[in-house]
Amino acid sequence: MSAATTAKYLTRLAAQGAGWTARRTGAGLTRAVELALGDRDADRVVPPTGHTVWLTVLASAAMAFLAVFALAFALAVDQVAEGWSEELSRALTVRLPPGADDQLARTMEILSTTPGIASATQIDSTSQADLLEPWLGTGLDASSLPLPLLIDVQSDEGLDLRGLALRLHAEVPEAVLDDHATWRAPLIEAAAGLRAVGWLALALIAGTVAAIITLGAQSALAANAEAIRVLRLVGARDGFVIRAFTRRFTLRALAGAAAGTVLGGVGLYLLPAPGAVLPQGLALSGAGWLWLVLIPLLAGLVALLATKRATARALGRFE
Template sequence: MPFSADTNAARPPIETLDLTDAWSHTPLVPSETVAGRSLTIVIAIMTFLAALTAGFAIVLAGASREWRGEVGLEMTIQVLPRPGRDIEADAAKAAQIAASFPGVVEARPFTRKESEDLLSPWLGAGLDLSQLPVPRLIVVRRDPEKQIDEIGLRAALDAALPNAVLDNHGAWLRRLGAMAQVVVGAATGIFFLVLIAMALAVSFATRGAMAGNREIIEALHYVGAADSFIARQFQFHFLRLGLRGAATGGGAAIALFLLLGFLSRHWATSAGGEQAEALFGSFSLGWSGIVAIAMISLAAALLAGLMSRAIVFRALRGFFGVAN
C-alpha cells in the first residue's frame, strides 16, 4: 500500500533509529541476482569495448607521430630525365649540392638496383631503367637539431639543375596528421556511444530493482528513511557491480594489448608482421596507456553508481513528492 509524503514528515530520519544497523547487514538490493550478474556482464563488455577503442586510438596516435617524425626527417630530390642530359651525372650533382647545405646529414642517390626494386611491385621484376623515362631519387636526411634553408636549397637546385625538383613531404605530413585526427575523433565518438549505452543499461537495471523493491522502499520511507539513505543503498549496489564488471572488461582489454604486443614482436621478422608493425607500431600501450585504461574502467564503475543514485532520487520524487 503506498504512503503519502506528509506521513514521512512527522517521523525522524532512519539514521536516528536502530533500523540503520539492521539495514547495513541486510542490503536493500540483493547482491547476487540474475539481473545483477547480467548487468555485470554488460558493464564488462561495454568497458572492454570502450578500453579497446581508447587503446587503439592511443596506439594509432603513437604510430602516426612516429610516421610523421620519420617522414619529417627526410626530403626527396627528383631528377627528371631530359633529352641531351646525363641523368646519372645530374643525380650526383644534386646530391652534392644538397650535402653542402647546413643541417643535411646525408644526401644519397638511389642506385639503379634500388630504383628497380622500388618500381618492381608495379612494373614487375627485371626492369631496365635505361629504356624508361624514370626519375632518379636522392634521399636527403635532415639533422633533427638544425634547420635547413629549404628556400636556398630549392634555388640552388633550380640554378644548377632545371630538371631537379625538391619535395619536403609537406603534403604527406598534412595527410598523416589529418588521418590521425580522423581516427582519434572516430574513436572518441565510439567511446562516448559505448558509455551512453552502458548508462542506459544501468538506468534500466536501477528502475527494475526499484520496481521489485517498491514495497520495501515505501515502508522505509514511512518509518522516516531519508531519500539519501535509500539512494545510497542502490548506489553502493550498482557501484559494486560496476567495479566488478569494469575490472573484468578493463583487465581483458589490457591483456589483449599485451598479447598483441607479444605476437607483433614474435612475428616481426615475417612480411605480414613487418607491415603490421609499420602500420600500427608494436601495439605497445606503455604505462600511460595502461593507466588510461585503468582510469576508463574506474570511470565506468563510478558512472554506474552515480547514474543509479540520480535515477533513484528522481524516482523517489515521483513516488513521494519532494525528495529529502
C-alpha cells in the same frame, strides 16, 4: 526478553556499531571513499535485487572487455598516425632530370652544407627498380629507362625548407624539391579518421555502459519503490537513499569492469603476431598497460553518475 536473544542482538549491534564508529571516525581516505561510493550503512537498507546484480556485473564485464580492444586499437592507430606524420614530415626528395649527373654533385654539396639536413642519399638504380617492381615487374633494367635522379633527404630540427628551395632553384634550376605535402595530407587525414573511430568506439562503449547501468538501476529502483517510500517516511533524506543505491551499483560496475578488463588484457596479450597495417599490432607496451586501469575506474564513474541520476529521478515520485 530472554537473555540469549538479548545477548545475540546486542552483540550484533555492538559489532555493527564498532564498524559504524570506525567508519565515522576513520581516516580521511575512508570518508573520501564513502563520499564517492556511498555509505555501507545506507547500502544495508536496500533490499537484495536479484537478477539485476548479475545484469550489471555481466554488462560491465562485457563492455570492459570490448573497451580493452577498442582502447588498444585507438592507441595503436594513434601511434601509427603519429609515426606517419613524423616520418613523412622529416622526409624530403630532390628530383633531377634523367642524365643530369653534372648537377647531382652540386645538389649533394648544397644539401650537405644546409643546416637541418640529417642525411642526403642518392637512390641508386637497384633501389629505383625495387620501387617500380609493383608496376613493371621483376628483372627490370633501370638503366634502360629515362628515370630521374632521386635524392632521399632526411631533415632534422631547424631546417629552413623555403630557404633550401630558393637556394636549389638559384643554383640548380632543374632540381625539384618535394616535401611530400601533396600526398602526406590525405594519409594523415586517414590516420586521424581511424584514430577518431577508435575513440568513438570507446565513447559508444561508455555510453552503453551508462545505459545498461541506468536500466539496471531503474529496474532495481522500481522493484524497491516501497523501500524508498519507507525510507522517506521514516525521515531519510534524498542523499541517504541516493548513497545507498549508488554504492551498490558503482561497486558492481567496478567489479564487473575489473573482471572484464583482466580478461581483455589477457586476450590482448595472447593476440597473434602483428600485421602490416598496424606494425606493432594491438599489443600494449610498458606504460601502455596502465591505460587499462582507467577502464574499470571509468566504468565505476559512469555507474556512479548514472545511478545518482536514476535514483534522484525515482525519488521525485515520492514526497
